[in-house]
Amino acid sequence: MTTSTRGVAKTPAVLVLEDGRIFRGRAYGAVGATFGEAVFSTGMTGYQETLTDPSYHRQVVVMTAPHVGNTGVNDEDMESRKIWVSGYVVRDPARVPSNWRSTRTLDEELDAQGVVGISGIDTRALTRHLRERGAMRVGIFSGDAIQDDAALLARVQEAPEMTGADLSAEVATTEAYVVPAIGDKKFTVAAVDLGIKGMTPHRMAERGIEVHVLPATATVEDVYAVNPDGVFFSNGPGDPSTADHPVSVMQGVLERGTPLFGICFGNQILGRALGFGTFKLKYGHRGINQPVQDRTTGKVEVTAHNHGFAVDAPLDKVSETPYGRAEVSHVCLNDNVVEGLQLLDRPAFSVQYHPEAAAGPHDAAYLFDRFVSLMEGQRA
Numbered sequence: 001m002t003t004s005t006r007g008v009a010k011t012p013a014v015l016v017l018e019d020g021r022i023f024r025g026r027a028y029g030a031v032g033a034t035f036g037e038a039v040f041s042t043g044m045t046g047y048q049e050t051l052t053d054p055s056y057h058r059q060v061v062v063m064t065a066p067h068v069g070n071t072g073v074n075d076e077d078m079e080s081r082k083i084w085v086s087g088y089v090v091r092d093p094a095r096v097p098s099n100w101r102s103t104r105t106l107d108e109e110l111d112a113q114g115v116v117g118i119s120g121i122d123t124r125a126l127t128r129h130l131r132e133r134g135a136m137r138v139g140i141f142s143g144d145a146i147q148d149d150a151a152l153l154a155r156v157q158e159a160p161e162m163t164g165a166d167l168s169a170e171v172a173t174t175e176a177y178v179v180p181a182i183g184d185k186k187f188t189v190a191a192v193d194l195g196i197k198g199m200t201p202h203r204m205a206e207r208g209i210e211v212h213v214l215p216a217t218a219t220v221e222d223v224y225a226v227n228p229d230g231v232f233f234s235n236g237p238g239d240p241s242t243a244d245h246p247v248s249v250m251q252g253v254l255e256r257g258t259p260l261f262g263i264c265f266g267n268q269i270l271g272r273a274l275g276f277g278t279f280k281l282k283y284g285h286r287g288i289n290q291p292v293q294d295r296t297t298g299k300v301e302v303t304a305h306n307h308g309f310a311v312d313a314p315l316d317k318v319s320e321t322p323y324g325r326a327e328v329s330h331v332c333l334n335d336n337v338v339e340g341l342q343l344l345d346r347p348a349f350s351v352q353y354h355p356e357a358a359a360g361p362h363d364a365a366y367l368f369d370r371f372v373s374l375m376e377g378q379r380a
């Protein structure tokens with residue numbers, strides 16, 4: 001629920017966590033009330049890409065970087081058509097953005113898109129609280145939406161949880177569309193959109209791939225109707241344990257042995273398609289500075305992450321699955337969470353993090369080349 005708008009720098013705002021902890025600050029962006037899962041991102045840059053990543057749907061993002069908005073907002077760094085976060089928390093917003101590409105301030109953009117935020121709170125204390133107690137539901141209330149604390153807490157405790165949330169259909173395209181190859185077309189890929197970021201088809205297009213982006217409801221027949229050389233499953237919001245439909249579509253692709261690549265939600269779907277479980281992490285991984293080891297090469301990459309769930313697969317052995325042998329290909333060096341899976345008998349792999357970057361380092365871009373190699377191998 002959002003009510004109104006500008007000139008809000010002094011409008012009071014309250015952030016209420018579901019366990020009763022309260023922070024008081026000032027309105028940022030739109031004035032009103034909003035709810036979501038409170039999560040923190042450690043990215044020092046790339047707020048525009050974060051805000052427009054559909055995987056953040058129904059999440060209230062706390063920025064650990066203390067000063068946000070310095071480079072304003074431009075029209076080039078959007079990862080989708082709109083801001084998806086349900087609320088935004090910053091300590092000290094930039095008063096004067098400065099960047100040659102900037103056309104408006106972040107405060108104005110949040111307001112124009114009806115996104116309720118809060119500023120001027122101790123984001124370090126809030127982040128430590130979430131790290132100790134875990135991600136939880138939160139509400140932000142400003143202006144006329146402020147009531148007494150007990151009433152606000154009751155509203156937060158009625159808000160839906162992230163566990164069990166099935167959200168892809170709320171963010172994904174409803175119509176199929178094509179992202180043309182840049183330069184000579186070498187391959188066709190069917191990309192199942194579960195909440196795809198714009199940079200992902202772009203990274204494929206740069207490699208001569210024509211990408212047919214299909215709705216989350218696409219069937220195995222829809223996938224094969226585009227005559228693909230490879231099939232891709234995207235990132236997306238929500239709890240992977242609800243994603244039964246994409247899991248069954250992926251199983252159809254694995255049965256046929258078409259080269260397959262998945263990112264983030266796509267990695268969780270591959271985990272489920274192979275028979276592994278998924279579980280909710282205490283507070284998740286969000287940021288652009290997470291160390292991941294590629295266990296095939298031993299190399300460590302610094303990578304972009306945004307996930308609250310993870311695959312429960314054994315790190316120390318090769319697993320037998322209905323589609324042959326599978327192993328954990330990548331692992332997070334902070335906490336040993338599974339960050340990638342690969343099949344040994346079929347051309348299929350996935351990663352839990354974001355090789356497309358946007359924002360983030362480009363260390364993992366080689367994974368798009370790996371997908372191309374799989375498609376080349378299938379042709380040879």
Ligand SMILES: NC(=O)CC[C@H](N)C(=O)O
Binds near residue numbers: 238239266307
């Ligand atoms: N970026 C993503 O695809 C996130 C996947 C899933 N929603 C999670 O939070 O783990």
